Amino acid sequence: MTLCHLLLQTRTAPRMKKFAKILLACFCLLLASAAMLLGYSEWTVSDARHYTYDDVDAVPYNRVALVLGTSKYLIGGSPNHYFKYRIKAAAELYNNGKVDYILVSGDNATVQYNEPRQMRRALIQAGIPAKAIYSDYAGFRTLDSIVRAKEVFGQAHFTVVSQAFHNERAIFIARHFGIEAVGFNAKDPSAYQGIKTRIREVFARLMGLLDLYVLDKGPKFLGEPIVIGGPTPCQALSTIGASQPCLPIPPVTHKPPVAPAASPATATSAATTTDAALTASSAMSTSAATPSKEADTAKAASAALSTSPAVAASGAAPASTP
Numbered sequence: 273m274t275l276c277h278l279l280l281q282t283r284t285a286p287r288m289k290k291f292a293k294i295l296l297a298c299f300c301l302l303l304a305s306a307a308m309l310l311g312y313s314e315w316t317v318s319d320a321r322h323y324t325y326d327d328v329d330a331v332p333y334n335r336v337a338l339v340l341g342t343s344k345y346l347i348g349g350s351p352n353h354y355f356k357y358r359i360k361a362a363a364e365l366y367n368n369g370k371v372d373y374i375l376v377s378g379d380n381a382t383v384q385y386n387e388p389r390q391m392r393r394a395l396i397q398a399g400i401p402a403k404a405i406y407s408d409y410a411g412f413r414t415l416d417s418i419v420r421a422k423e424v425f426g427q428a429h430f431t432v433v434s435q436a437f438h439n440e441r442a443i444f445i446a447r448h449f450g451i452e453a454v455g456f457n458a459k460d461p462s463a464y465q466g467i468k469t470r471i472r473e474v475f476a477r478l479m480g481l482l483d484l485y486v487l488d489k490g491p492k493f494l495g496e497p498i499v500i501g502g503p504t505p506c507q508a509l510s511t512i513g514a515s516q517p518c519l520p521i522p523p524v525t526h527k528p529p530v531a532p533a534a535s536p537a538t539a540t541s542a543a544t545t546t547d548a549a550l551t552a553s554s555a556m557s558t559s560a561a562t563p564s565k566e567a568d569t570a571k572a573a574s575a576a577l578s579t580s581p582a583v584a585a586s587g588a589a590p591a592s593t594p
Contacts, residue, residue, distance in 0.1 A: 309478055309481075310474060310475075310477075310478055312481075313477040313478040313480070313481045314474065314477060316444070316477075316481065317440050317441050317444045317477045317480065317481075318440055319444075320439075320440045320441075320443040320444040320447065320455075321436070321440050323443045323447075323453070323454045323455060324436060324439045324440065324443065324454065324455035324456070324457050325454065325455065325456055325457065326436075326457050328364050328365060328368050328370065328456065329368070331365065331370050331431060331454065331456050332370075332431075332454060333369070333370055333371070334370070334371055334429050334430050334431045334454070335371065335372050335373060335427070335429070335430070335500075335501070336371060336372070336373045336374070336375050336421070336425070336427050336430045336431070336500055337362055337365050337366070337370075337371040337373070337374045337375065337430065337431045337432075337433050337456070338375050338377060338417065338418075338421050338427075338430050338431065338432050338433065338453075339358055339359075339362045339374060339375065339376045339377065339391055339433045339434070340358070340377060340378070340411070340414060340417055340432065340433065340434040340438060340442060341376065341377055341378015341379060341387035341388060341391065341411055341417070342354045342355050342358065342378070342387065343355065343385070343387060343390070344390045344394070353461040354435060354458075354461060354469070355390070355391075355394070357435070357458040357459040357460075357461070358391075358433055358434055358435075358458045359391065359394045359395060359398060360398070360458065360459070361433050361456055361457075361458035361459070362374050362395060362400075362433045363395060363398040363399065363400055365431065365433065365456055366400055366404065367399075370431065370456075371431060372404065372501070373404050373405070373406060373500050373501060374395060374400060374404060374405050374406070375405075375406045375407075375408060375421060375425060375427070375430070375500065376388045376391035376392055376395070376405065376406070376407050376408065377407075377408035377411030377416075377417035377420065377421065378391065378408075378409075378411045378417070379411065379412050380409040380410070381412075386409075387411075388407040388408060388409050388411070389407070392405050392407055406425065406498070406500055408420055408421070408424070408425070410491070410492065410493040410495070412492055413492075414438070414441060414442050414445060414476075414480075415445050415480070415483060415489065415490075415491065416491040416492055416493075417442075418432075418442055418445045418446045418449065418451065418453070419445075419449055419490060419491045420491050420493075420494065421451075422449065422451050423491070423494055424494055424495055424496075424497060424498055425497075425498050425500055426497060426498075426499065426500065427451075427500065428450075428451055428452065429451075429452045429453070430451075430453055431453070431454050431455065431456055432446070432453050432454070432455040432456070433455070433456050433458060434455070434457075434458060435457065435458050435459075435460050436455075436457040436460065437470065437473050438473070439455030439456075439457055440455070441473070441476065441477055441480055442455065443455050444480070445480060445484070448484050
């Protein structure tokens, strides 16, 4: 048995080595392909940096700024500097007249986790008027936020607010969908704080290319159009927002004013007044006509006397006859 076992190992050892070499070659080829794809995605997406700005004075005017969502706090409970710097950048755009409205877009997966609500509150605390802030609660991914800004909120030109690496990917997605977007780069946290995010971004760019050119993905939800800058269809619950941004206001229908119906007594007095006025008018016209008729009669009589002297003489003669 021991001899047979040794013979079997002697024969299978070369085959196993050959299989291991093939497996190692395939693994190396896979790694090389992945590295090439990652490099290509990094190069392609980074080209969008030409549409980003670091200086607020150089940012062109757009009506709306789109702030991409992130959590206010990290998992350990410490403040998230990505959130802090995005809010500061959005407020800077508004205060310098580079935008008129701010659209905050982010994840709203649970009642406890609500990125748009946190961003809205932070912007109001930073001095931005509540009426200038709109919320998109279905910005689950960067692609969702970008496409919904156009399809739901009607914006084909806007300024994206995030860190530089994130702005590049967002603008790349926007340009793919025909949106003329530019980016205002918020301040980056320190390298130590952002190392995990940077590593994640490398793979996010590759997934972005796959979503656009291979999987042809779109936003998870769309919905009814929302007009930014139109009549506000809600009233704020507080000065810093709440679990819901506003309460719906019932529509007000404006009816044309209707003249009040006249009472019977009023109608009777009005009719009496009208009849009296008509009677007085008739009397005045009759009295005005009567003197003219008398004058005409007198004129006719005098004319008749002056044209008939014989009749007047014959009328006087019998009185002188004895």
